[in-house]
């Protein structure tokens with residue numbers, strides 16, 4: 001399939017879905033509205049709401065807050081995950097001691113932590129950041145831990161035969177290996193950072209995309225809910241695009257997965 | 263030949279190596295290996311697959327400690343890693359996150375050489391192995407043969423007195439093997455190091471080495487033959503194989519090796535069954 005055909009088909013899907021939605025939400029079929037506006041709103045109203053947000057500029061504040069929370073959650077969670085993962089991988093005894101507790105905390109659904117974080121850290125951004133950190137940390141931690149533990153033994157032998165001391169081994173072999181594992185989980189961990197931020201906002205806050213959606217739900221403003229969801233999706237896609245660009249620059253040394261011709 | 267030097271670069275004396283298997287049994291891979299490589303001598307080890315050739319190199323490198331027996335490097339007992347040796351591993355061992363030139367330069371850098379100097383030397387070595395134009399490629403952008411050559415440069419830049427090579431041309435096609443073999447001969451002739459060279463290719467062993475050592479099929483593999491290759495040097499890796507002397511020696515060694523290869527297959531079959 002050529003790029004143009006593909007794009008045309010992708011646009012077609014959107015047009016058909018939105019068209020059907022608009023049609024069934026505004027034209028009664030056999031005297032009955034299949035998608036009652038009160039529950040489903042309609043694409044025109046949703047678009048109007050989105051435009052209104054951007055024209056008035058209220059949306060920027062919420063977007064910035066969510067973005068900032070996500071960045072903080074990602075940064076703190078990643079640094080923590082890399083450091084602890086690295087430490088555990090190099091100190092198997094420490095890893096053994098902490099193993100059951102790590103598993104216990106990781107098994108906990110993070111949503112239940114949200115009220116506690118709100119209690120501890122207030123309604124501001126830090127309770128959301130904390131929620132994101134608990135998600136990001138474990139993804140990065142497990143990846144780095146596993147990756148460093150399974151660093152190619154021949155590579156380590158080679159490094160030692162080339163004369164590396166333990167410190168040089170860490171710097172030239174284990175550390176790059178740990179970072180590469182962190183980057184290989186970049187999409188997942190960035191996604192989790194956003195999830196943490198939005199869920200946190202949804203459960204109690206005064207700003208952010210999650211807050212916006214929650215407010216609209218509170219007053220049965222379905223158009224507002226859908227508008228919030230669309231903005232959130234676009235936001236996540238943009239961030240993911242950014243991650244892909246960063247990845248391409250940082251992982252030049254990695255063989256690309258076979259790309260399918262199209 | 264060097265004059266006035268009769269020291270032994272690597273001396274294994276009755277080295278026995280055993281591995282503890284997952285079920286706690288001991289598996290004796292190599293038994294009472296006795297092997298001496300003189301300084302400047304090129305020794306090839308040939309044996310059936312799984313007989314313990316890599317194991318023997320690991321012992322010489324100090325990566326494995328024999329259960330019994332001694333290892334002496336330039337007449338001093340080996341403790342820890344063998345600092346005199348450069349090791350070209352059987353598996354790919356380049357750092358995937360470093361470019362070819364950084365892979366070659368690393369040995370100098372960690373020894374404290376300034377980076378610009380190390381890179382300059384590395385570029386020189388890349389050129390010696392015919393890869394001057396590939397300095398900025400990452401290992402995954404190189405072919406198998408090119409990776410092996412970068413590996414060779416990585417080891418040689420440190421100028422080790424002993425060179426341990428484990429099937430360095432293993433995965434390559436016949437033509438490439440011969441070309442890189444010739445390259446190795448040239449590099450070695452310029453600066454004779456003691457070489458311990460593992461291969462499963464008897465022709466290659468005879469063409470390159472001063473001595474060919476044959477190991478028996480495992481378990482408890484032993485060194486069962488030691489032939490001096492009295493072919494003249496400098497040699498050409500292609501042409502030497504056409505000579506009558508080459509064929510005579512090949513026939514003689516192969517008569518011994520063939521039985522071991524068959525045994526090796528038979529035992530591997532039993533171990534599975």
Ligand SMILES: Nc1ncnc2c1ncn2[C@@H]1O[C@H](COP(=O)(O)OP(=O)(O)OP(=O)(O)O)[C@@H](O)[C@H]1O
Pocket residue numbers: 281282283289291309310311312313314315316317318352462480
């Ligand atoms: N870590 C280990 N634990 C248990 N057994 C091992 C271990 N390493 C090697 N062996 C066994 O020791 C024997 C010798 O292994 P080695 O790698 O030295 O063989 P090789 O002669 O290099 O074979 P090849 O030509 O296939 O590379 C083999 O039977 C192998 O299964």
Ligand SMILES: [Mg+2]
Pocket residue numbers: 315316317352428
């Ligand atoms: Mg081997």
